[in-house]
Amino acid sequence: MEVQFAPLRxxxxxxxxxxRFAQPDFRDLEKWNNRVISNLLYYQSNYLAMAVGIFIVIGFMSPLEIILGGAVLVLIFMGSMWASENKAAIGHFKRRYPSMFVLAILxxxxxxxxxxxxxxxxLLGITLPLLLMFIHASLRLRNLxxxxxxxxxxxxxxxxxxxxxxxxxxxEQEHLSKFADMLATQNKD
Structure with a gap:
């Protein structure tokens, strides 16, 4: 299947x-996680534009440091993905605690x-855009x-x-992933 970029909203x-914005229900972490993931998927082009804008502004002020910081983050991310695929303990940790895995990479x-x-x-060029995305995705209510x-x-x-x-x-959104697995199982029968 071809990868499609979401349109800029x-x-x-x-x-x-x-x-529409509202405070998430901190007692229902699964619902909050689903809201964040849904908004990250739906507004991904807007978030990318915002992150690139912040990255460029910080990059003009400190170009060498922003390139170095981005390279370190990419290398650690790629190393973490490789380790989660090839080392059972790390892969188990990633599946069991996906949010902690992301925090560990950062x-x-x-x-x-x-x-x-x-x-x-x-902090400014890489973490600030991620924080702003998380805040918006947490507070933005989903629409139809x-x-x-x-x-x-x-x-x-x-x-x-x-x-x-x-x-x-x-x-991933657990309930939708289970729905996709159910559909795949039905198609095999």
């Missing part, structure tokens, strides 16, 4: 008048960059188009870069 839908990146310098650039697009992604009718990335990190 209108600013009005992303942040302004038609956007902490390893931060630790390595603090040793070689450029911590502020890492959002839910429909995400179901298409989870069932396998559509594939996007964010969907591939979230799957690699072990971040």
């Amino acid at each position: 209108p600013w009005d839908e992303f942040m302004l008048r038609s956007a 902490l390893m990146s931060y630790s390595f960059i603090s040793i070689i310098g450029g911590v502020m650039v890492f 188009k959002n839910k429909f697009e995400n179901k298409m992604e989870e069932v396998g009718l559509k594939k996007s870069p964010m969907g591939i990335f979230l799957h690699a990190l072990g971040q």
